[in-house]
Amino acid sequence: MTDTIAFNGRTLCATPLELGEGPTFDAATGTAWWFNIIGRELHELHLESGRKTVHPLPFMGSVLAVIDGGRQLIASDQGLFIRETATGTLSAYASIEDKPGNRSNDGRTHPSGSLWIGTMGRSAEAKSGAIYHVARGTVTRIFADMTIPNSICFSPDGATGYFVDTDLNHIMRVPLDAATGLPNGEAVLFADESGSPGGVDGSVCDAEGLIWNARWGEGAIDVYQPDGVKIHRFAVPATQSSCPAFIGPAADRLLVTTAFQGMDGAARKADPNAGQTFELGIAVKGRFDAAYLL
Template structure:
């Protein structure tokens, strides 16, 4: 069993979010971004100054991709939108599904400039969701019958994709065309985590190809090798750790979101940091997220 490394980081943001998710970092502005999905909020933290801003959303957003200094691509329960960073205005971009019972969840940018984004039922209904590939406005369904899409990330060269259905807890691996981010073969199980406590949640892949995964229900970030071996576990001071992102001028720090979703008053009292946003405290060899090319 992998020894758990004690938390040596800090709380980046004290706000307690029902479902903190979808973090990313914009190196051009030095700003970390993440969502409170259930609260319909977009959070922004300028790392150097500590200036925090919360932007109310007209929908349940879950993933952001940077396009350029004036535009961001936002995935939501109402589809994909382009957000103007100066005015905050939204422009419809593409439809994911014609199903009001679903919402977007986990996603990540591929090195080709395409986006993988997952959908799920609002109450995590079994098999209600899917995982999609989005490139230049074209939406392609990759995988159906997904309950809770998570763990989407890519090897540094773009030749391998990873994802998980948290209801099943098999970390999946699939060969990709590095030029497009589309699969070139069938997905296979990389690591069977179904018998272990907690759920495989959001992931990022570092410059060495290691997979950093937030373990929902265990208050941890796990580190896997490209062949599926778990080689480290870092403690996070909130049980429902949800998603990591590389931050900082050198992408050598790790932000981790968390949530208090489905916790009653007793559980929240026992987990006072639930929903806060953390810096892990470990030095990482991260990568900046690719920009989306509309």
């Protein structure tokens, strides 16, 4: 285990969220977006001014992808929706699956402009979920029997995908068709974290191919080389760190969402920053998520 590097960052938003998740950054507007999944909220933060807006949602959203200057794609427990950025108007785009007890979870756009989105049972029922590939409205199930799909991210060239079932903590690597984001080979073990504490949660892959993973239950961001070797651990001042995102005009900073899901009063008192959103306070060589292509 690598030594933990102390937190030297700052709080971006002190509002505690039950399940802060799905952060992304729109470089064109300088805006960070993330969700409170359980609270049915979309959070918007203009990074330079600090202007914060919370948008109520009629569903449990978990992933946002920019489409263009006026539209976003949102994945939710009710399917995929196009959101008008200026007005918040939502229109149905595509169904993900036919299990009404499931919700969307982790996801990310591939460099080709397609989307990977994971689903799971609302109470994390065993093997209830899956990972889907969405391209121009066509939805294809690519991995089945998932309990808590997470850690979806892609190498800079789009030729490799990563994912995990947090219930197992086996980070997987799969070869992809870089032009489509579809698997063209078998998934193999990338890093076995099954014997380590905490859960492998959301991840991003930087411009050098390093994977930055939020470790749920450990208050940490772990960094893996492309060969699966863990080289760094950075502390996050909230135990349930959930997902990172590269932010800033040069994608050289890291935002981290957290959660207080499942905590009773005593646990929240012991973890006073739980659910807040942070900037890690280090320089990174990040890159922005691709826009989703309609």
